[in-house]
Amino acid sequence: MKSEGIRKNNSSKVKLSEFEILNSFNRARQETNDEIIVPGGDDAAVISLPNRLVVCADIVVEGVHFSREYFSLSQIANKAVVVNISDLAAMGSTPKYLLAVITSPGDVDLNQLLTELDLAAKGFGARLIGGDISSGKDFSISITAIGEIDSKRRVMVRSGAIAGESIFVTGPLGGASMGLKLLQNQALPQSSDEKDAIRAHLEPNTALKAGLLISALGIGCAIDISDGLLGDLEHIAEGSKVGINLTDVPIARGASLSDALNGGEDYELIFTASMPEQILEAFKKAGLTAPYLIGECTAMPDQRHLFGKTYQPKGWQHFN
Amino acid sequence: MKSEGIRKNNSSKVKLSEFEILNSFNRARQETNDEIIVPGGDDAAVISLPNRLVVCADIVVEGVHFSREYFSLSQIANKAVVVNISDLAAMGSTPKYLLAVITSPGDVDLNQLLTELDLAAKGFGARLIGGDISSGKDFSISITAIGEIDSKRRVMVRSGAIAGESIFVTGPLGGASMGLKLLQNQALPQSSDEKDAIRAHLEPNTALKAGLLISALGIGCAIDISDGLLGDLEHIAEGSKVGINLTDVPIARGASLSDALNGGEDYELIFTASMPEQILEAFKKAGLTAPYLIGECTAMPDQRHLFGKTYQPKGWQHFN
Numbered sequence: 277m278k279s280e281g282i283r284k285n286n287s288s289k290v291k292l293s294e295f296e297i298l299n300s301f302n303r304a305r306q307e308t309n310d311e312i313i314v315p316g317g318d319d320a321a322v323i324s325l326p327n328r329l330v331v332c333a334d335i336v337v338e339g340v341h342f343s344r345e346y347f348s349l350s351q352i353a354n355k356a357v358v359v360n361i362s363d364l365a366a367m368g369s370t371p372k373y374l375l376a377v378i379t380s381p382g383d384v385d386l387n388q389l390l391t392e393l394d395l396a397a398k399g400f401g402a403r404l405i406g407g408d409i410s411s412g413k414d415f416s417i418s419i420t421a422i423g424e425i426d427s428k429r430r431v432m433v434r435s436g437a438i439a440g441e442s443i444f445v446t447g448p449l450g451g452a453s454m455g456l457k458l459l460q461n462q463a464l465p466q467s468s469d470e471k472d473a474i475r476a477h478l479e480p481n482t483a484l485k486a487g488l489l490i491s492a493l494g495i496g497c498a499i500d501i502s503d504g505l506l507g508d509l510e511h512i513a514e515g516s517k518v519g520i521n522l523t524d525v526p527i528a529r530g531a532s533l534s535d536a537l538n539g540g541e542d543y544e545l546i547f548t549a550s551m552p553e554q555i556l557e558a559f560k561k562a563g564l565t566a567p568y569l570i571g572e573c574t575a576m577p578d579q580r581h582l583f584g585k586t587y588q589p590k591g592w593q594h595f596n
Numbered sequence: 597m598k599s600e601g602i603r604k605n606n607s608s609k610v611k612l613s614e615f616e617i618l619n620s621f622n623r624a625r626q627e628t629n630d631e632i633i634v635p636g637g638d639d640a641a642v643i644s645l646p647n648r649l650v651v652c653a654d655i656v657v658e659g660v661h662f663s664r665e666y667f668s669l670s671q672i673a674n675k676a677v678v679v680n681i682s683d684l685a686a687m688g689s690t691p692k693y694l695l696a697v698i699t700s701p702g703d704v705d706l707n708q709l710l711t712e713l714d715l716a717a718k719g720f721g722a723r724l725i726g727g728d729i730s731s732g733k734d735f736s737i738s739i740t741a742i743g744e745i746d747s748k749r750r751v752m753v754r755s756g757a758i759a760g761e762s763i764f765v766t767g768p769l770g771g772a773s774m775g776l777k778l779l780q781n782q783a784l785p786q787s788s789d790e791k792d793a794i795r796a797h798l799e800p801n802t803a804l805k806a807g808l809l810i811s812a813l814g815i816g817c818a819i820d821i822s823d824g825l826l827g828d829l830e831h832i833a834e835g836s837k838v839g840i841n842l843t844d845v846p847i848a849r850g851a852s853l854s855d856a857l858n859g860g861e862d863y864e865l866i867f868t869a870s871m872p873e874q875i876l877e878a879f880k881k882a883g884l885t886a887p888y889l890i891g892e893c894t895a896m897p898d899q900r901h902l903f904g905k906t907y908q909p910k911g912w913q914h915f916n
Contacts, residue, residue: 332640
């Protein structure tokens with residue numbers, strides 16, 4: 277799209293490079309196949325997906341979700357992709373296509389960024405098929421992720437939990453939060469735990485394989501932990517009208533209970549299941565790390581118990 | 597997604613309102629139907645579309661694509677939606693679903709903006725099904741549009757033009773560019789032409805009906821004019837390896853030839869056709885304003901003729 281010309285001093289330069297970059301990026305990716313009828317580079321991409329589509333969009337903004345002081349361009353691209361793939365994972369869907377919209381204050385190597393986004397997408401079996409680049413005061417990456425899920429498969433939703441079901445989480449929590457604090461304090465990592473925590477923050481992973489497995493098992497309720505365990509459990513409690521009774525919380529080594537409960541950004545999955553032994557067996561069979569059984573959904577919708585005591589859910593929305 | 601907490605002073609406030617706004621927005625839109633299996637508000641939306649999908653993403657950024665000095669929030673929402681619907685129109689596809697990712701420096705009424713985006717989407721028969729809101733230095737709206745196109749229908753692409761075909765454009769050009777200049781000069785409109793030009797800039801329309809019609813007629817090449825007539829014709833010339841011989845340019849009343857050739861943002865469609873009389877007849881039958889026959893594609897890929905003289909294509913990418 278043409279710019280308003282309001283920032284006349286630099287917009288022509290940024291626009292020229294945007295034009296060239298997107299053009300050369302798209303020229304290099306003109307392969308079509310049975311699914312991609314028109315690849316990126318036209319007004320729109322045209323795709324054919326036989327199954328149901330799963331779509332989501334999440335943005336990462338410099339100064340809000342990442343800092344170039346400690347994130348490399350490759351890590352920024354990975355994070356932008358992971359936060360979206362994680363949402364697809366929580367629905368039990370296979371990632372297929374991504375669109376990336378980038379704003380840049382002019383000091384971002386857009387060619388490298390597109391290459392890194394493409395690499396990150398491919399790492400999850402997905403493909404970058406379109407997007408837009410604009411100048412802006414912020415450096416930001418907004419990704420739309422499109423996945424598919426077999427029409428015969430149950431869709432996992434926040435409102436799918438049933439009283440009496442066990443609550444699982446796919447990995448230990450709080451590492452990303454601990455890592456952020458270390459990075460903000462510019463502390464050099466003193467131990468392997470601290471190195472792991474910093475890596476958890478800079479290079480978040482996603483429980484995609486676990487999401488696909490539990491979806492295949494017919495699980496009805498899952499959510500990814502982006503806002504913190506208690507905050508995201510709240511979405512399940514409110515959506516499913518169940519109470520929460522937590523008896524265990526897996527904490528990343530070196531992190532605090534508070535990091536694990538409210539830290540967020542771990543991108544593990546929470547899910548609920550009626551037959552916990554079968555779940556553990558299925559994960560073992562699939563060669564995946566066993567999920568942690570952390571508690572159960574109860575028939576008292578207002579109940580919020582942690583280690584036998586009432587808690588006030590305080591996710592990120594109450595941070596001060 | 598949780599914020600890094602880097603901007604601690606305002607991020608908690610923005611995040612709280614983001615949480616509440618998205619929640620209440622999504623709660624109000626929980627209707628499902630045969631196509632919408634899971635509406636917005638979960639980790640992702642799940643939809644079922646039998647036909648091929650057409651997907652694109654475009655962003656509008658304050659100071660680059662619009663200014664709040666003269667755009668109302670409703671006009672900003674309309675523009676964000678139109679620039680994307682216009683891309684779907686150029687592919688001949690029916691708009692279905694939109695995702696909106698918004699960044700705000702904190703001074704945007706997000707509730708009103710979401711309502712305006714929803715209204716604008718509905719105006720094109722589409723539905724807003726998801727997205728994200730983040731704080732940021734920029735006020736920006738990135739939209740991903742998902743349309744569908746019948747699997748039996750030919751897809752219109754930039755590379756689909758054939759030497760000898762006539763070139764059409766769906767409306768007079770240059771109005772939006774003229775309007776922008778009037779707005780930037782803060783000139784009060786002196787005539788109905790000037791009022792129309794300002795409206796063309798603030799409230800761009802899209803040739804969606806024309807796009808659907810020419811797609812139904814089996815047209816193979818179309819593009820929307822976002823970057824200016826000559827700039828977008830260049831995409832056709834390069835993609836289709838044809839020359840361009842322009843014999844006429846429809847100019848919006850009061851605009852200059854330069855506005856019409858290079859102004860951009862008119863969001864009309866360019867398309868090529870082998871049987872011009874049938875095209876004009878079909879538009880008449882459909883009750884749509886007749887498109888303008890402006891020239892033809894030639895077998896000399898390097899030819900760029902305007903009114904019999906060679907021209908250098910200079911779209912926005914050469915603006916200085």
